[in-house]
Amino acid sequence: MSRRKHKKKQEKVELNLAAMLDMAFQLLTFFIFSFKPDPREGQLNLRLPKPEPVAMAKDGQQAGSDTNNSNPVAGIETLVISIPSNGGNIDGILIGSVADGNNVGGPNGLDGWFKGQMDGGDFPFKQVILQVGSKLRYSELMRVVDTCIRQTLPDGSKLTKLSFVELPEGG
Amino acid sequence: MSGGGGDGAEPDLTPMLDMVFQLITFFMLVTNMKAAALDLNLKLPVVGSARPVDTKGVEELLILNVTSDGKINQYGIVKDPGPYIASEAQVSRMTANKAGGKLEAGDELPTRVVIRCDRATTFASLFEVIKLCQDQGFVQFALRAMDREADK
Numbered sequence: 001m002s003r004r005k006h007k008k009k010q011e012k013v014e015l016n017l018a019a020m021l022d023m024a025f026q027l028l029t030f031f032i033f034s035f036k037p038d039p040r041e042g043q044l045n046l047r048l049p050k051p052e053p054v055a056m057a058k059d060g061q062q063a064g065s066d067t068n069n070s071n072p073v074a075g076i077e078t079l080v081i082s083i084p085s086n087g088g089n090i091d092g093i094l095i096g097s098v099a100d101g102n103n104v105g106g107p108n109g110l111d112g113w114f115k116g117q118m119d120g121g122d123f124p125f126k127q128v129i130l131q132v133g134s135k136l137r138y139s140e141l142m143r144v145v146d147t148c149i150r151q152t153l154p155d156g157s158k159l160t161k162l163s164f165v166e167l168p169e170g171g
Numbered sequence: 172m173s174g175g176g177g178d179g180a181e182p183d184l185t186p187m188l189d190m191v192f193q194l195i196t197f198f199m200l201v202t203n204m205k206a207a208a209l210d211l212n213l214k215l216p217v218v219g220s221a222r223p224v225d226t227k228g229v230e231e232l233l234i235l236n237v238t239s240d241g242k243i244n245q246y247g248i249v250k251d252p253g254p255y256i257a258s259e260a261q262v263s264r265m266t267a268n269k270a271g272g273k274l275e276a277g278d279e280l281p282t283r284v285v286i287r288c289d290r291a292t293t294f295a296s297l298f299e300v301i302k303l304c305q306d307q308g309f310v311q312f313a314l315r316a317m318d319r320e321a322d323k
Contacts, residue, residue: 031198042221043313134295139216
C-alpha cells in the first residue's frame with residue numbers, strides 16, 4: 001500500500017500544449033486577417049431641420065416686427081446663401097438669391113462676410129438656408145459648411161443650425 | 172554517436188503560447204467591429220475643422236455610406252435608400268420607446284445620422300438622402316470628412 005502511494009507521488013502530469021497552441025494560432029490568424037485599422041475620420045455635427053417656408057416679401061416694404069426694417073430677408077430672420085455650381089465646383093457664393101444676391105466669391109469671401117456681420121455684434125438670423133446647385137460635389141459643399149460652422153454667434157454658440165435646399169434651376 | 176538518438180526532443184511550448192496569447196489579446200483590444208459598417212472604398216473630402224467625436228456609446232448612430240452614384244452601401248450590400256432609412260427609423264423609434272420615450276411616426280428621433288459621402292457625390296444625391304431622413308424624423312446629422320493630418 002505504502003509502496004503504491006510513493007509511486008503515485010513521483011508521476012509527473014504533463015499537459016499537451018500543442019493542441020492549445022494550434023487553437024491559439026488559429027485565433028491569432030483570424031484576428032490578423034480581420035484587422036483593419038480605423039480610418040482617421042472627423043465629422044461636422046449639424047442640426048438639419050426641414051427648411052421653413054420663406055415669405056415672398058417685396059424689397060422696400062416693412063418686414064418683421066421692426067417698423068424701420070425694409071429688408072425682407074432680415075425681417076424673417078432667415079439668411080439665404082446660394083451656391084450655384086459649374087462642373088461640380090462652386091460658381092460663386094451669393095448672400096441672398098442667385099438673381100439678386102451679393103456675390104462674396106468663395107468660402108474665404110463668405111468667411112470674411114460672416115466676420116463683418118459678427119463684428120457688429122448683431123447677427124439677427126435664426127435660420128440659415130443653403131441653396132445649393134444640384135450638381136455641386138460633396139467636397140465643395142463641405143468647404144462651405146465648414147466655413148459656416150466655424151462661425152461663433154454673438155451668444156457664444158456655433159452656427160450649426162443649417163437647412164439645405166436645392167437650387168430651383170438645378171445649378 | 173552515442174545516446175540521445177532515440178529520445179524524442181520535446182521543446183518547451185509555454186513561452187510560445189504566452190507570446191501567442193499576448194498577440195491575441197492585442198488584436199482583440201484594437202479590433203473595432205463597428206468599423207465594418209464603414210465603406211472604406213469611399214474617398215471622403217478633407218475638411219480642416221472635422222474632428223473625431225467619441226460619443227462613448229451614449230448616442231445612437233446610424234451610419235449611411237453614400238456612394239458617388241447616390242446609392243447606400245451598408246456592410247458591402249447596396250441598398251435602396253427609402254426602405255432602408257424607414258426601417259432604421261422604426262428601429263430607432265422602438266429603441267427610444269423601450270427606454271421610456273413616447274415617440275410616434277414623424278416625431279423627432281434621438282439617433283444621429285452619420286453621412287459618409289464620396290467626394291464626387293453630387294448634392295442632389297446627398298439631398299435626397301437627407302430629405303428621406305428628415306421625413307422619417309431624423310434631425311441630428313453628422314457629415315463625415317477626413318481631417319488634414321490623416322490625408323497626408
